[in-house]
Amino acid sequence: MDEKALITAAQQGDVDAFNRLVLAYQNMTYNLAYRILGDGDAAADATQDAFLSAYRAIGRFRGGSFKAWLLRIVTNACYDQLRVKQRRPTASLDALLVADPASGPSSVSFADEAEQPEEYALRQELNRVIQAGIGTLPADQRITLVLSDIQGFSYQEIAEITGVSLGTVKSRLSRARAKLRDFLLARGELLPARYRLTGSMADSE
Amino acid sequence: MVNILRGIGKSEHERVAEMLSAYIDGELTPAQKARVEAHLAECEECAQNLHTLRQTVSLLGQLPTVRAPRSFVIREAQVAPRRRAGLRWTRAYPALQGATVLAFLLFVVIFAGDVALTHFAPAIGGAPLAAYRSPVTEVPAAQWAAQEQAAEGTKETVVAEKVAPVEMTATPAETPIPPVLPAPTVTPVPAAADNTAPTPTLVTREVMEDTAQPTTEETRMALAEKTAEARPSPPPTIEATPLPTATPVEVAKAPPPEQEGGFSEEMPAAGGLPPVSPARVALWVIEGGLLILAIALLAATLWMRRRRRRNWD
Numbered sequence A: 001m002d003e004k005a006l007i008t009a010a011q012q013g014d015v016d017a018f019n020r021l022v023l024a025y026q027n028m029t030y031n032l033a034y035r036i037l038g039d040g041d042a043a044a045d046a047t048q049d050a051f052l053s054a055y056r057a058i059g060r061f062r063g064g065s066f067k068a069w070l071l072r073i074v075t076n077a078c079y080d081q082l083r084v085k086q087r088r089p090t091a092s093l094d095a096l097l098v099a100d101p102a103s104g105p106s107s108v109s110f111a112d113e114a115e116q117p118e119e120y121a122l123r124q125e126l127n128r129v130i131q132a133g134i135g136t137l138p139a140d141q142r143i144t145l146v147l148s149d150i151q152g153f154s155y156q157e158i159a160e161i162t163g164v165s166l167g168t169v170k171s172r173l174s175r176a177r178a179k180l181r182d183f184l185l186a187r188g189e190l191l192p193a194r195y196r197l198t199g200s201m202a203d204s205e
Numbered sequence B: 001m002v003n004i005l006r007g008i009g010k011s012e013h014e015r016v017a018e019m020l021s022a023y024i025d026g027e028l029t030p031a032q033k034a035r036v037e038a039h040l041a042e043c044e045e046c047a048q049n050l051h052t053l054r055q056t057v058s059l060l061g062q063l064p065t066v067r068a069p070r071s072f073v074i075r076e077a078q079v080a081p082r083r084r085a086g087l088r089w090t091r092a093y094p095a096l097q098g099a100t101v102l103a104f105l106l107f108v109v110i111f112a113g114d115v116a117l118t119h120f121a122p123a124i125g126g127a128p129l130a131a132y133r134s135p136v137t138e139v140p141a142a143q144w145a146a147q148e149q150a151a152e153g154t155k156e157t158v159v160a161e162k163v164a165p166v167e168m169t170a171t172p173a174e175t176p177i178p179p180v181l182p183a184p185t186v187t188p189v190p191a192a193a194d195n196t197a198p199t200p201t202l203v204t205r206e207v208m209e210d211t212a213q214p215t216t217e218e219t220r221m222a223l224a225e226k227t228a229e230a231r232p233s234p235p236p237t238i239e240a241t242p243l244p245t246a247t248p249v250e251v252a253k254a255p256p257p258e259q260e261g262g263f264s265e266e267m268p269a270a271g272g273l274p275p276v277s278p279a280r281v282a283l284w285v286i287e288g289g290l291l292i293l294a295i296a297l298l299a300a301t302l303w304m305r306r307r308r309r310r311n312w313d
Helices: A003-011 A015-037 A040-060 A066-087 A092-098 A117-135 A139-150 A155-162 A166-186 B002-008 B010-024 B030-042 B044-061 B081-090 B093-123 B127-137 B141-151 B156-174 B188-196 B198-211 B216-230 B242-253 B255-259 B266-272 B278-312
Strands: none
Touching: A003 A015, A003 A040, A015 A040, A015 A066, A015 A117, A015 A139, A040 A066, A066 A139, A066 A155, A117 A139, A117 A166, A117 B044, A139 A155, A139 A166, A139 B044, A155 A166, A166 B010, A166 B044, B010 B030, B010 B044, B030 B044, B093 B278
């Protein structure tokens, strides 16, 4: 069954059909939530909330991009989680910076599993710093940055998902990247040499 | 040289700095792109910024994809707002049950008062009082059966639950009342005796089914024996049970005084009054309304009981 047929079935109350959509999108959804929230538990909560909301609202889905529609619900669920976090802040973001390398999320999958242990540790350390940097951004910029540079959505798609104009997407992304760049530069000593942001133009791809 | 240029084109530098992010993504118009590239050729700071921004973007891109730690498929139970609403509804069940009992009780009291006033008004101190007292002293059969059941070791609460349904099943017997209701002008008492007569049998049958009681005669005999005992210490279920069972007893007790013929002389006196007073019409309207309300409540209660049972099964 293609996506359209599954959506139609789900709209008629077919939970199984909806669950096939869940299975198709849950990794992307969880990854998005994880990168926005920087915390596995909060990401799981946001993902679960998002799929429940989506099921309840699917009757109101009127064509267009299902992915964009779903991700809009996911980002809203992330906003909710961020509000919860603000009320009772956890140490998870700080922990990302200081925690020992072994405490990373167990579900992280690495592109190259055959990496040398030292490489692996350096890369994990770098990823922790990046994630901590994302965590310093305001919610709007953070979500825009993750959608663009981690999920690879176009400006047009991000505008659709976040419900703002193209110009707003452009400026949010510009500010988010600049802030994250400054964050990474400030912690340049933490980064392995090959990732340090001090290279000359000759190094750039 | 660079410093001079920067000083002159300060706003240009800022504007280009803001465009670098979109430049990386190829989201600029050809004119904007040419402008940025022209500036980059002369401004080392912007060139450096572009480089570090590119690196930042590429670092974000190399972040590993985090896989969902578990399945997020939805279970039916999580998304059943209708069923949840239904359950919330059935929480109103005890209230509805109480309202039904209350409506029937009110109807019986008013109807009995109506009958008493119509037929025994002048002799209010005599027979009617006795008729009113008798249901109080004679403990209803179902209630007494409950007491005996409790003595046998069953919990009283369980018995009370078993007796409660008797109200529900016994009361429908009163539904034939509406057609008879207009009758009170002629002979209200026989009518009442008529439709309440089935109630005792229903009660005993129900009790027999539920609690495996002996035959009806045995129960009644036992009742007659133990009435005296029951009088001094009424069982705790007295609140729940008196209504439906008291109804037949009360009305059944009513006829005898009339059949005695002791009031035959009062009838002409009643006939001497104007045929129908507005007060009596109002009373009938109240009685009829109450009865309809009570029956509607009973129907709602029964419907909800079935729904609730289905939900909990």
